[in-house]
Amino acid sequence: MILETNxxxxxxxxxxxxxxxxVWERLPEVTEFFSIRDGQTMxxxxxxxxxxxxxxxxxxxxxxxREKDSTRKIGRIxxxxxxxxWKGEIWRIYIGDKSLRGKGYGRQAMEAVMRYCFDVxxxxxxxxxxYTGNPAGKLYLSLGFRYEGVLRKNCRKNGILxxxxxxxxxxxxxxxxxxx
Numbered sequence: 001m002i003l004e005t006n007x008x009x010x011x012x013x014x015x016x017x018x019x020x021x022x023v024w025e026r027l028p029e030v031t032e033f034f035s036i037r038d039g040q041t042m043x044x045x046x047x048x049x050x051x052x053x054x055x056x057x058x059x060x061x062x063x064x065x066r067e068k069d070s071t072r073k074i075g076r077i078x079x080x081x082x083x084x085x086w087k088g089e090i091w092r093i094y095i096g097d098k099s100l101r102g103k104g105y106g107r108q109a110m111e112a113v114m115r116y117c118f119d120v121x122x123x124x125x126x127x128x129x130x131y132t133g134n135p136a137g138k139l140y141l142s143l144g145f146r147y148e149g150v151l152r153k154n155c156r157k158n159g160i161l162x163x164x165x166x167x168x169x170x171x172x173x174x175x176x177x178x179x180x
Contacts, residue, residue: 024096
């Protein structure tokens with residue numbers, strides 16, 4: 001399944017994308033709000049990628065920016081806990097190049113993946129979580145996600161436990177905001 005927006009093409013991830021994921025997922029500005037441990041190895045990344053590829057409840061996407069006559073990879077999306085016709089989680093989403101943040105690409109990617117989840121996979125519930133202080137929380141609120149609570153000490157990174165804020169959107173909320 002390929003998702004498209006004005007500026008982006010979002011396609012299933014391919015083996016060759018791992019080189020870019022590896023570079024991005026070693027950047028502090030990417031990993032700051034994820035449970036990706038410092039010093040993640042390529043082997044760690046490959047192991048998780050392969051496990052998700054085999055998992056029928058996971059899907060992985062690469063975000064590409066449309067440019068004049070080409071595209072370039074700029075980010076990643078991973079869906080997890082997929083139960084078609086019911087629910088799923090946006091487990092990871094990021095724009096890897098910090099200079100491309102704040103330009104609306106994250107919003108476009110979120111809207112495209114939300115559309116896919118509700119309109120194609122038939123979700124009744126889409127959820128995600130984020131670390132305390134993650135500025136993406138403001139984006140999620142602006143898209144209509146609602147806070148459900150705090151999962152205290154729910155994520156571990158580098159041996160430290162972190163609280164995460166659980167957010168969700170229900171089908172009727174999505175339709176009220178995005179369907180015409």
